[in-house]
Amino acid sequence: MNTRISLAIAAALMAAAPLAGAAQNLNKTATVAADATIDVSNVRGLVEVTGWDRNEVELTAVLENDKDRLEFEATERQVRIKVVTADDDYDNGDDAMLTLRIPKGARISTETVSADTTVSGVLGEQRLESVSGEVRSQAYDAPVKLSTVSGDGAISGTGGKAAVTVESVSGLITVGGVRGDFDGEVVSGDLRINLAAVERVNARSISGDVDVHAELMANARVEMKTVSGTIKLTMKPPVNAEFDMESFSGDINNCFGQKARDKSRYGPGSELNFTQGSGGARVSINSLSGDITVCDR
Amino acid sequence: MTTIPFGRGPQKDELLAQASKLPQEIAPPRDLWPAIAARLAAQSRAAPRRFAWPAALAAGFLVAAVSALLTWTLVREPDAATSRNLLADRAATQAAPLPVSYGPNSALGAVQLEARDELLVQFRQRLGELPPETRATVVKNLAIIQQAADQIDAALARDPASGLLNDLLRNTYQEELQIYSKVVTSGDARTRRT
Amino acid sequence: MIELARDDVSDEAGRVARARNGDVAAFEGLYQEHVGRVYGLCLRMTGHPATAEDLTQDTFVSAWRSLPGYEGRSRFSTWLHRIAVNTVLAQRRAPLGRHEVSMTDDEGETMDFVAEQAMDDATPIDLERAIAALPPGARDIMVLHGIYGYSHEEAAGMLDLAVGTCKAQLHRARQLMRARLHAEH
Numbered sequence: 001m002n003t004r005i006s007l008a009i010a011a012a013l014m015a016a017a018p019l020a021g022a023a024q025n026l027n028k029t030a031t032v033a034a035d036a037t038i039d040v041s042n043v044r045g046l047v048e049v050t051g052w053d054r055n056e057v058e059l060t061a062v063l064e065n066d067k068d069r070l071e072f073e074a075t076e077r078q079v080r081i082k083v084v085t086a087d088d089d090y091d092n093g094d095d096a097m098l099t100l101r102i103p104k105g106a107r108i109s110t111e112t113v114s115a116d117t118t119v120s121g122v123l124g125e126q127r128l129e130s131v132s133g134e135v136r137s138q139a140y141d142a143p144v145k146l147s148t149v150s151g152d153g154a155i156s157g158t159g160g161k162a163a164v165t166v167e168s169v170s171g172l173i174t175v176g177g178v179r180g181d182f183d184g185e186v187v188s189g190d191l192r193i194n195l196a197a198v199e200r201v202n203a204r205s206i207s208g209d210v211d212v213h214a215e216l217m218a219n220a221r222v223e224m225k226t227v228s229g230t231i232k233l234t235m236k237p238p239v240n241a242e243f244d245m246e247s248f249s250g251d252i253n254n255c256f257g258q259k260a261r262d263k264s265r266y267g268p269g270s271e272l273n274f275t276q277g278s279g280g281a282r283v284s285i286n287s288l289s290g291d292i293t294v295c296d297r
Numbered sequence: 298m299t300t301i302p303f304g305r306g307p308q309k310d311e312l313l314a315q316a317s318k319l320p321q322e323i324a325p326p327r328d329l330w331p332a333i334a335a336r337l338a339a340q341s342r343a344a345p346r347r348f349a350w351p352a353a354l355a356a357g358f359l360v361a362a363v364s365a366l367l368t369w370t371l372v373r374e375p376d377a378a379t380s381r382n383l384l385a386d387r388a389a390t391q392a393a394p395l396p397v398s399y400g401p402n403s404a405l406g407a408v409q410l411e412a413r414d415e416l417l418v419q420f421r422q423r424l425g426e427l428p429p430e431t432r433a434t435v436v437k438n439l440a441i442i443q444q445a446a447d448q449i450d451a452a453l454a455r456d457p458a459s460g461l462l463n464d465l466l467r468n469t470y471q472e473e474l475q476i477y478s479k480v481v482t483s484g485d486a487r488t489r490r491t
Numbered sequence: 492m493i494e495l496a497r498d499d500v501s502d503e504a505g506r507v508a509r510a511r512n513g514d515v516a517a518f519e520g521l522y523q524e525h526v527g528r529v530y531g532l533c534l535r536m537t538g539h540p541a542t543a544e545d546l547t548q549d550t551f552v553s554a555w556r557s558l559p560g561y562e563g564r565s566r567f568s569t570w571l572h573r574i575a576v577n578t579v580l581a582q583r584r585a586p587l588g589r590h591e592v593s594m595t596d597d598e599g600e601t602m603d604f605v606a607e608q609a610m611d612d613a614t615p616i617d618l619e620r621a622i623a624a625l626p627p628g629a630r631d632i633m634v635l636h637g638i639y640g641y642s643h644e645e646a647a648g649m650l651d652l653a654v655g656t657c658k659a660q661l662h663r664a665r666q667l668m669r670a671r672l673h674a675e676h
Contacts, residue, residue, distance in 0.1 A: 322527025
């Protein structure tokens with residue numbers, strides 16, 4: 001059912017894209033609990049979620065293909081939104097644009113294939129997954145988990161203590177401005193992480209590069225490993241940490257004046273173990289062939 | 298029967314002395330050699346496949362996989378949903394990536410590798426349903442993992458007792474499984490399965 | 492059945508050389524010679540006979556593959572034990588398979604296996620049980636150092652731990668064992 005208001009919103013949303021005559025414009029609202037769980041599933045297009053002060057979920061959906069269907073089920077505690085496309089034709093290119101406003105304390109979970117996802121102003125727990133879409137979000141204090149196959153991801157925070165978990169096969173994941181525990185894992189994607197005062201950092205890659213800037217708390221535990229990517233850890237001074245680093249065939253570099261040595265006179269591998277400052281934090285970094293660099297600037 | 302003196306706990310040195318007298322050899326309850334011999338034989342049969350998987354061939358496989366997928370998208374008929382599904386299945390099977398093969402020095406037990414089999418079945422199914430570029434990315438990254446497994450295995454030949462290498466090996470295997478399970482769960486956002 | 496040669500360095504070196512060239516019969520001779528020690532190690536480190544059997548097999552299969560890398564720098568039995576330790580540790584870290592290995596918890600609750608494995612009446616069952624009851628880190632060092640006689644440095648290398656950590660674990664092992672054995676009397 002097209003109304004003028006819907007058309008205006010749709011036009012504003014898709015200023016660049018001509019509206020196909022068969023597009024569907026849909027609005028849904030539901031009253032929900034302040035900490036309800038919202039699940040959104042979309043294939044192609046866009047998922048845009050913003051937190052607001054009302055205990056309501058408001059959805060505006062534009063489905064380019066008139067054969068696609070929108071499912072919207074709402075109870076007080078849970079809202080489920082799903083775009084069901086008529087076919088699997090990835091070359092067809094018909095998008096579904098979902099714009100949502102949800103209570104800012106709600107929990108959000110999104111899943112897309114190639115649709116891009118943007119979340120902002122949501123204080124509740126976030127679980128954002130995509131195959132190839134880009135995922136962007138803001139982190140506050142509640143946990144955020146981001147997972148993609150090839151999509152890039154970006155999480156920005158304003159110093160909240162959200163525990164952030166990211167996983168990607170080949171996407172570039174950027175995280176900044178958070179101070180909760182961080183856990184990141186990539187195969188060939190890269191991790192670019194900027195953390196405030198943190199206690200736990202865990203980063204793993206196969207061939208992707210890992211670049212972490214962090215302010216380590218007194219009892220921080222940092223563990224990073226890679227097969228062939230490079231690992232770079234830059235810590236805010238003063239650095240008080242014990243370093244335990246080993247590489248089978250990569251270089252271990254540092255700016256603390258320490259020199260890596262051979263692990264054994266007879267065998268391969270080099271290692272570098274030392275305490276900087278008064279110790280306290282513990283940093284463990286391992287690689288097969290990737291180079292390791294630790295520094296305080 | 299115990300050789301520990303009654304009434305008092307043993308002195309520290311005495312503990313170690315007693316421990317050193319424990320039998321170092323314990324015969325296993327059954328003869329393990331037949332099973333070992335069978336695995337050695339299976340290994341030499343399987344070896345040609347593993348040694349035929351150097352990086353160049355992995356890249357060649359990727360090219361073959363991508364072109365098979367492109368062929369599929371070109372021949373599909375827009376209004377024949379059934380034939381498209383059949384083509385999708387065929388493309389998925391043609392391009393079905395082999396699981397990562399872990400080399401002779403890599404101590405991943407048979408039990409752990411079996412855990413992968415179940416996941417692989419669903420993975421191949423789902424892989425065929427992904428957009429072509431994503432499929433290519435997945436295949437490419439599995440080749441990256443294969444390369445990592447090969448590098449670790451070569452290193453293990455030189456230093457089999459290395460905790461570092463075994464840790465990286467286990468991590469690599471976990472990443473392989475992660476790819477499969479990501480692809481499998483990505484199907485949840487897909488359409489026709491409500 | 493293969494007639495075992497005397498446990499003689501040159502005989503074993505010959506066997507190893509032939510096994511390296513792919514002589515499975517020679518490798519079987521090595522298996523017969525060393526399986527007791529490998530199984531004994533795996534059994535005491537895991538506390539679970541079925542798992543120990545699997546890991547013993549894995550160790551020999553792995554050793555066969557790694558033979559080209561055995562350069563004779565260490566004794567063959569030590570090299571084999573290194574592979575066994577690695578195999579046990581890898582299994583501990585790995586996702587649990589068919590044989591769920593429940594390690595002793597820090598309270599020292601144990602599985603009663605070792606009593607069944609006692610070779611004869613002279614075996615101090617209490618001692619084996621006490622070792623089996625140790626938490627994994629302490630048990631590893633007690634097994635390698637206490638039973639198998641590896642030095643602190645050698646054991647540390649096999650377990651990929653610092654020597655200091657090994658000594659601390661040994662100390663802990665002794666304390667726990669003393670407490671347990673004292674309590675049982």
